[in-house]
Every structure is written in C-alpha cells, then in structure tokens.
Amino acid sequence: MNKTKKDALLQAAKELFGEFGYVETTFKKISERAGVALGLLTHHYGNKEKLFLAAGLDVLEQFLAVLRAATKDAPDGYSAAIAFCRAYLDFSIDKNSNWLVLVRCSPYSDMKTKTDRDQMNEMFEAVPKVLEAELIRGMADGSVRQLNPTDTAQVIISLMVGSNRTRVLTPYASPKLYAEAVDFVSRSIQAVK
Amino acid sequence: MNKTKKDALLQAAKELFGEFGYVETTFKKISERAGVALGLLTHHYGNKEKLFLAAGLDVLEQFLAVLRAATKDAPDGYSAAIAFCRAYLDFSIDKNSNWLVLVRCSPYSDMKTKTDRDQMNEMFEAVPKVLEAELIRGMADGSVRQLNPTDTAQVIISLMVGSNRTRVLTPYASPKLYAEAVDFVSRSIQAVK
Amino acid sequence: MNKTKKDALLQAAKELFGEFGYVETTFKKISERAGVALGLLTHHYGNKEKLFLAAGLDVLEQFLAVLRAATKDAPDGYSAAIAFCRAYLDFSIDKNSNWLVLVRCSPYSDMKTKTDRDQMNEMFEAVPKVLEAELIRGMADGSVRQLNPTDTAQVIISLMVGSNRTRVLTPYASPKLYAEAVDFVSRSIQAVK
Amino acid sequence: MNKTKKDALLQAAKELFGEFGYVETTFKKISERAGVALGLLTHHYGNKEKLFLAAGLDVLEQFLAVLRAATKDAPDGYSAAIAFCRAYLDFSIDKNSNWLVLVRCSPYSDMKTKTDRDQMNEMFEAVPKVLEAELIRGMADGSVRQLNPTDTAQVIISLMVGSNRTRVLTPYASPKLYAEAVDFVSRSIQAVK
C-alpha cells in the first residue's frame, strides 16, 4: 500500500512508546522495527521529542474523531455523554489504537519545548469540550440534571483517566471496572424524574 | 537534628523523583541535594530502583496512615467515604507529602525486579481496601446505597487518581475540580431516602 | 541576475564559511541559504573540501586583483608598498569581499588532498610576490632603504596578517591599529635621507 | 612522579588540540593518548570546550610567565621589548610549550560559552600589557622613540602573531623570518640619536 518510510517510522514509534515508555524507546529500537536507517529519524522528525509529539498527536487526532462520531447520532445529551464514555473506554483498550502512547508517556507534561507542550495541551483540551457540549445539550433537553457543565465534564474525564490507568497499569483491576465507571457516571448525571 | 545521611538521601530522593521523574533524577543530583557522597547511595540502598522503591513505599505508608486516621472517627460509612476522598485529595496537594513521587513515576509498573513490583502493588492495593470497608459499613448503616463495594471502591479511587492527575499535570484544571469530584462521589453513593 | 544555481552555491559558501568556519558550515545550511537543492552541491563541486577550495580561491583571486590595481599607479616603490598595505587592510574589512573565508578557515593548512593544498599555497604565495616587486622598485628608485626584499615582504605580510586577526577576531583591538600598522611599516622601510 | 589521570588528560589534550585542531581532536583520541577511560573526560572537565579552555589557559599561563621572566632583567625598555619579542618567538617554536594549542584553535573566538570566551580574552590581553609596560619604560629611559605605547604594543604583537602563523602554518616561510621580524621591530621603535 505504498507506505513511506516516514510513515513506517511513525507507526513504529507509536507502538514502541506505548510498549516501553519514552526513555526506554530508543532510536535503535524504532529504526529497527520500522526497518529503516537510524538517521532517517532525525531527517524526517528532527529529534526524538518531535517524533514523540507527532506520535501522540496522531493518536489523539484519531481519538477525537472517534469521540465525535460516537456522540454525533445520540438522541439526547444524556445518551451522548454515556456514548462518549463508552467510546473513550473502548478506544483505550483497542489493540490498534496505540492508546498507550498517551498513557505511558506522561512526559507530555515534561516536554522540554514549550511550543510542543502547548500544542499537545491544546489538543488534549478538545476532549472535555466534546463532552461538555453534550452535557449542555442534555441539560437543555431534560435528560441531564442541572450541573456546571465545564466542571462536570472535567470530573467525568478524570474518572475515565483514572479507570483507564487502573485497568492498563495495575494487576488488580476488577473486570467490571469499566462498566461500573459508566454506571457511576450515569447515576451522577442522569436527570431524576 | 540528628538526621542520618541515609535519611537525607531518602528525603532528597523523594523530592527529586517527584520533581523530575525517575530517569531525569540521577545519582549525582540526589547526592548533591542530600549533601552526601555519591558512593553512599549504592552503599545504603543497593541500586537506583531499590532507592526508588524505598521512596515510594515511604510516601505510600504515610498516605495510608492519613487515610486510616481520616476514616476512623466518622459517624457513618457515608461520611467516612467522603472523608476518605477529602483526605486523599488533600494529601495529594500537601507540599510536604512528596506525593508526586507516586504520580510522576508510573515506572512502578516498569520495575524490573518482580519482587519490588509486587511489594509496591501490595501496598497500593491497601488503599481501595480502606475505602471498601467504609462502603460496607455505609451499606449496613443505611447511609450508602446498595452497590458492589469492591467495584465501587475501585471506581472512586479511579476518580481520585484521574482528578489528581488533571490537577497536578495539566494546565487547564478547574479550581473547583476537587470539590466537584467529591460531590460527584456523594451523588453517586449516598443512599436515597 | 541570471545567476546560475552553481554561482548561488559558491556565494552562499563564501558567506557561511566566513561566518561559521569550515566545520560549522554544513551542506544543509549552504543549500538553504543558496535556495537550491542539497544534492546540487556534490553534483557541481564534488565534495565539501572542493567547494571550500573554490570559495577560497575565488576570494583570493579578487584579493590579488585589488592588490595589483592598488600598486599599479604608485609613483615610486615606497608609495606602492604603502598602497599595498592600505589595500590589504581595506579589503580585509570590506563587507562584500568575503575575506573571512580566508581568515576563519585555517583548515586550508589542514586540507586532506595534497593537490588542493598546493593549489591554495601557490596562490597565497603570489601575495608577497606583489609586494616584493614594489620593494625592489623602491630600493632602485631610492624611496625604500636597502633591505632583503623577500624577507621584508614576508615580514610586512606577517604584520598585515596579525593586525587583521587582532582586528577581526579579538574584542580588544585599538581603533587606530590599522593606521599604526601602516605607520610602523613606513618607519621601517622608508629610505632615510 | 605521581601524575594524576586528570593531569594526563590535560597533557594529552594540549598535544592533540595543537596537532589536529579542535574538531579533529576527539574524546576517543584524547582518552587513548592519556590512557584513561573515555568517561573520565567529562567527569573531570565537564565537556570538550571546558577541557579546551583548560588546555589553552594552561599554555597561556606558562607563556606569560616566560614573557615576564624575559623582560625582568633587561637593562632598559628597548632591550626589554626586544627580549619580549625573542621570548615570544622562541616559545612559539619550543617543542614542549604546546604553543600550537593557541595557534591552531582559533575556536577560542568561537567558544559557545560567553564566560569561557571572556576568561580566555582576559588572559590574552595580559600579553600586550607586558610589552606596553616596557615600551613606556623605554620612552622614559630614552631607549625607545616617542610613540603611543598601547597602539605600538598591539602592532608589535600583531607582527609576532603574523610571523608565527607564517612560520608554523605555511610551507614557504623564510628561514630568516623571525630574525627579520625582530629587526623590523627594532628599526621601528629604537630611539634615533
């Protein structure tokens, strides 16, 4: 399918950063997995951090697309919020999503270049915005109880973040954790009749 | 005040691992901040990972003590659970708690030595146990609605984990995030009359 | 206008070698400043050292032309020698002469290819020859005192070399240095009545 | 004689920087010639530039000592100035002086760290000061003609610099160059009766 070597590098980077984290992922590992020469990495991406950023942004972009698609067709705000949570959690365990790049590499907050960090933060902030819009819709259509939408969105995202970490980083996560998390959200935002 | 050099090393380690993360914290930095000789580090702690483990366990131990103290005198299970959340979040922003060691260094999941990893996991698992006991008490005394206590505890902890990360690692956290998180928990577990 | 890409490369090379020295001047920098493709460099000049040689020879050629023009119309040998010195020093601070290529890049003496080094040395040797001829004229016409013309020419050139380096490479050069250097030469060669 | 490995590194650095110049002198070459481990270089000197600075300062220090010793016992200012020139030129061809470090490595003017550059410049400026003092003495004692001492010192140093470069860097230097240079200075500064 005519994949360029540049693409191969990005793909290898997404896989390896997710598997091994930022520091344990070396130029050697990346170029070997991508099947290209070592020097091509800096040739195409400048340096390790820029490649890391590219990898993260790529995953985040697909993530946002999935979240938007998931909420698009929901009949009301409440259903959309719940669909959002399900899509979030599904994406986070999809073998092909390379989600781990975003999880394992807190270094996004350690990025040395301010511009890179800002670019990443900007995209990350888009996530709660999607949810917030649905909460507002839900309060308007009566499916969600009256709450501060910004803060509530942030709390829900926090719950997603935490559940996901518990599931993928610890050995003791309950198999029902994801389902419970969604229920928890549901109980907490659904309008009471 | 009679602090041994060994203690000084541990203190410096806790600070630096929290500030810079595992890899960016070097033997040189630690020994310099502690004001002791470089060689003393391996002499007392064996290697970097062991020191890291010691630092993490130390913080975790104090954390557990705080959580237990906070729930001890609550009049009912529901109040205890809420007190637990408040104590968790307070500890996480206490300047002197060195909490960041636990946050910034997911590497606990990357620990090369299985024994070390297990020791850490064991202590981490004690956290939801404390909460779970209170949820059970709450269901018995009627202050908490009927839920699966294990799963619910894990969800609540996940929310704490996520809120905390949002607060300490991102630049866009709402100032009301912690308060909202506690409300969220409250709405979700409090027994309905 | 109508400058070929080959010329643009040479011009960029002269500027950059002078600004940054040999090693810090890269193919990338040159091709970028010239606004041409990277590959064109080896295509036209073979390799870095050949390009460097071309740049140096180009500047040296213009330098010699200037020196010859300056001495041409002098009424006597003494005046010609002084005119030579003035022209040397003026050229060395002319913004458009790219003189720095010759100063900053002692690597001419490091050139790996013997042929290149010889070619460069040959042209460099032409400089004292010009002055020597004028000194001989001066001794004949009575304007210059009796001295060994070859050695004296070399000493005068050495003074030019040193004054120039002091002026362009150090921060403490006296503003009158060039004028003093010329006076110094004058005192030392002018025939005493 | 109990030479430390740190000293061995400095000695190897002085030799190699002089022989090969800054860039062609690698960590590998230095540590091999010094017979020590590669990492010791950064351990003791921090980085390549710092080592280069240390090497240069070391040579410069000995150079200044030699110049001061040479002028100390001269009977008058004129003799001192001439002794200064002889000492300068002798030092520059003394096999053991490692003078080439200072000649081959114009990079002193390219030093990235401002502090390093300043430190070097400061010491370099001490050289003309020594000569200037003797010129002033000579004008007072009647052995040197009346001239601006600062400017004249700088011109003489420039002549030393240039003669030295001609001798050590070019293949066409006259064997009498040094002697002629001293004569040149003599003619130019000696008081006329």
Add this chain to the structure above:
DNA sequence: TATGAATGAGATTTCATTCAT
C-alpha cells in the same frame, strides 16, 4: 560508614555523501 575517581556501555544527534527519480 564515607568518599569521589574511574569505568564503559549506550543514547541522541549530526552530516557528508549516495542515489533513485
């Protein structure tokens, strides 16, 4: 217990040069 010099493997990055298009 305490010190810090010493080691060397390994990481990132640079860059002249080649080559297919």
Add this chain to the structure above:
DNA sequence: AATGAATGAAATCTCATTCAT
C-alpha cells in the same frame, strides 16, 4: 541539471555502578 530521501559512521555526552582508600 535538479531534487531531497536515505544511509550509517562517528561524535559528544550521560550515568549507574564499582572500587580503592
């Protein structure tokens, strides 16, 4: 003539760990 992706050797620098004192 012109392009720029691709290569890989080599350079600098980092750092956990060892060890003699």
